[in-house]
Amino acid sequence: MSNYKAIVIGASLGGFDVILKIIAPLPKNFSIPIVIVQHLSPDHIIGDKYNLLNTRFKLNAKEAELFEILKAGNVYFAPAGYHLLIEKNRSFSLNVDEKVMYSRPAIDVLFETAAEAFGNSLIGIILTGANRDGTNGIIKIKEFGGLTIAQDPKTALSPEMVESAIDSGKIDHILTPTEIYNFIMQFADAKN
Amino acid sequence: MDNYGNEIEDIEVNLVIDAIFQSYGYDFKNYFRASFTRRLRNFKVLNNFNHISDIIPFILYDSGNFNKLLNAISVTVTEMFRDPFIYKYIREKVIPYLNTYPTINIWVAGCATGEEAYSIAILLKEENILDKVNIYATDINTNSLDIAKEGVYSSEEMKLSTRNYQRSGANRSFSEYYHTNYGNSILNKELREKIIFNQHNLVSDASFNEMHFIICRNVLIYFNKKLQNRVIGLFNDSLIHNGFLCLGTKEDIRYSDYAEKFIVKGREERIFQKKQQDVEL
Ligand SMILES: C[S@@+](CC[C@H](N)C(=O)[O-])C[C@H]1O[C@@H](n2cnc3c(N)ncnc32)[C@H](O)[C@@H]1O
Numbered sequence: 019m020s021n022y023k024a025i026v027i028g029a030s031l032g033g034f035d036v037i038l039k040i041i042a043p044l045p046k047n048f049s050i051p052i053v054i055v056q057h058l059s060p061d062h063i064i065g066d067k068y069n070l071l072n073t074r075f076k077l078n079a080k081e082a083e084l085f086e087i088l089k090a091g092n093v094y095f096a097p098a099g100y101h102l103l104i105e106k107n108r109s110f111s112l113n114v115d116e117k118v119m120y121s122r123p124a125i126d127v128l129f130e131t132a133a134e135a136f137g138n139s140l141i142g143i144i145l146t147g148a149n150r151d152g153t154n155g156i157i158k159i160k161e162f163g164g165l166t167i168a169q170d171p172k173t174a175l176s177p178e179m180v181e182s183a184i185d186s187g188k189i190d191h192i193l194t195p196t197e198i199y200n201f202i203m204q205f206a207d208a209k210n
Numbered sequence: 211m212d213n214y215g216n217e218i219e220d221i222e223v224n225l226v227i228d229a230i231f232q233s234y235g236y237d238f239k240n241y242f243r244a245s246f247t248r249r250l251r252n253f254k255v256l257n258n259f260n261h262i263s264d265i266i267p268f269i270l271y272d273s274g275n276f277n278k279l280l281n282a283i284s285v286t287v288t289e290m291f292r293d294p295f296i297y298k299y300i301r302e303k304v305i306p307y308l309n310t311y312p313t314i315n316i317w318v319a320g321c322a323t324g325e326e327a328y329s330i331a332i333l334l335k336e337e338n339i340l341d342k343v344n345i346y347a348t349d350i351n352t353n354s355l356d357i358a359k360e361g362v363y364s365s366e367e368m369k370l371s372t373r374n375y376q377r378s379g380a381n382r383s384f385s386e387y388y389h390t391n392y393g394n395s396i397l398n399k400e401l402r403e404k405i406i407f408n409q410h411n412l413v414s415d416a417s418f419n420e421m422h423f424i425i426c427r428n429v430l431i432y433f434n435k436k437l438q439n440r441v442i443g444l445f446n447d448s449l450i451h452n453g454f455l456c457l458g459t460k461e462d463i464r465y466s467d468y469a470e471k472f473i474v475k476g477r478e479e480r481i482f483q484k485k486q487q488d489v490e491l
Contacts, residue, residue, distance in 0.1 A: 084431060084460055097460060100431075103244040111242040112460050114428050115249070115285050131244045134216070 022165070022205045023139040024088060024108075025050050026132045028125030028155065030057040030147025032175025037145070038074060039195040040202075041093055046076045049207045050141075051088040053104070053132065055096045055123045057147065067095075082110045096123035103131040119151035129155020138163030141205070143198060144189075145169045147179030153186050160188040167191045167198060222262040223247050229266045234276055236350075237413050238283070240437035249283045256282070277352070284351040285432070288322040290329045290367075291374035292427070293459055296479040297333060298379035304454050304481065305337045308422055314343045317421045317448065319412060320429030321347035324358025324405070325371070329378075330425065331401045332387055336380065340404060346419065348410035355407045361397035363388075368395045412441045417448040424449060427458035435465055442466040446484065455482045 029037055033056050041052065071079035075093060082094035082102050087109045096102035100112040101123050118124035129142055129152060142159040144152045146169055156166050168189045171177035183189055193201055223246070227238050238246060250262050259265065269276040291297050308314050316334075318327040327347035334340040349355055363371070368388065375384040388395040396402075410418070412429065424445050430438045438461075445455055446468045455463070455472065457480040463469050472482040 084462075085435065085465060100460060103242075105242065105244050111244055112431050113242075113245045113285065114287050114431070115245065116287055127248075131248075134244075 021139050022050055022141050024132060024136050025052045025141045025143065025202060026129055027052065027054045027143045027145065028129065028152040029054065029145040030149060030151065030176070030179055032146040036169060036195050040199045041077065042074045043199060044077055046091065048077060049090050050205065051090050052093045053082065053088065053102070053128060054093065055102060055125045055128045057121050058098050084110060084112055086110050096128065101127040103127060104135040106135050108135055119149060121149070121151050125152035126155040130158045133158040133162040133164055136164065140164035141167065141202065143167045144180055144183045146174035146176050148176040149179055150182040152179055153182045156183045157186050157188050165190055167193055167201065169198065170194045219262055223250060225263055226250060226265050229270060233270055236280065236411065240434045241432050242434055245432060246283065253279060253282045281351055281353040284354070286322045286351065286354050288325045289374060290325040290371035291378045292326065294374045294377035296456065297329065299476045299479040299481060300456070301333055301337065301379055303475065304423065305333065305339065309339050311422060312342065314339070314422045315419055316343060316345045316423045318345065318347040319410070319424060319426040321349050321358060322351070323354045324361065324407065326425065326427065327358065327405050328361065328397055328401055331404050336382060345405045347405050347407050350409065350411050352409055355409060358407050361402040362394050365390060365393050365395055412444065413437065417444055419448070420450055421448045421453060422450055423454045425456045427456065430461045431458060439466045442468045446471050449484045451484055451486050453484045455484065456480060
């Protein structure tokens, strides 16, 4: 039923709770791989984060690794301090290029490369945050025919990032976290 | 499978890579495409070009312009004592081993503006073995190497360096290693004179000495599997038996043909030791 092949999510300040709300109830056999850039301080302890997430998720939370090909069943996170990119063959690459929008990892870098790799089979979701990272990525996703969603700013701890994306005029749907969950569920063939 | 993306731009990127290779001999074919394309786009915007292919005449007829491109496409982002925990490991586990040799050769490959090489030099000084060490630091980017040789960094950067240094298991004061003047900090002469900076291209150049320890961090992530394999092969050839190799925290020897030649010493630190003898399989 669905022709969506990947979901990319960008989150910043306040994003962790929203990610939990959207991702935790997704079933183990959710058919679309999910890739997340969440701005973190580089000092954040990574190991703990995945242990924590995996007690809450039915899907498998892990750090995206160089060369790894996107697979359903996984929720990939960009490693702290590295930009996460998707190559045309739909595998991950990483770099330590300059910060984009004061961020590394930057949501824009993931979204823009994902748009080029997945074209109209991509869903891009922008969540709460106190900066403007992700807006250029959303524009690119739209340019390549993908579908874009912004968290309803009224539900965002920090609305700046979603408002900036909405102001671009390239957001298809503005939804609360629960609605985002319902929305992506309808595209996923989670039966087998 | 559907073919998305800007196909024309893809052709242009291929043409630029080819033009660089044919006229200047640098081979970027096996760099990861998404990162490389982003850098070409930045260079295009910087020069007010309409298309990536406009870069071709720009560099073909003027080698000065090619140098600009070369410096723009190589990423210079670096720090002193980046990932402090690896320096702690080097201090505690690698240096005592190196110290058993009468002279020690260390190669910092992809040293960018020098911070990493100076960090290693400081470590060696604190462990009192700097005198018997040769440090070779190389990069493809000559602009970066010029900055590295100067050993002058902004006070802003020194703040971050100090913070990293303190987390690396050090117990001295970082300010012992530089003098500040007009908002810039110059590293001590002893450190600056210790390191031999030279241009070296990991894609095409050969090994230039027997090494006891090679540090190459956050360079391989820009290379595809094939090129990573070549470079790890080069490191394997350059290292003495029992020599150490340190890669970036997201890099690994696992995907190369040389995985069997090394023992994993520090998993998180990505520190590997070359085995005593080649293993017959
Ligand atoms: C991100 S920096 C890494 C700096 C430092 N090692 C660190 O981890 O902080 C990558 C460096 O690799 C260099 N580089 C890229 N291609 C190279 C090549 N073919 N040969 C040598 N150095 C290369 C770039 O010029 C740049 O200085």
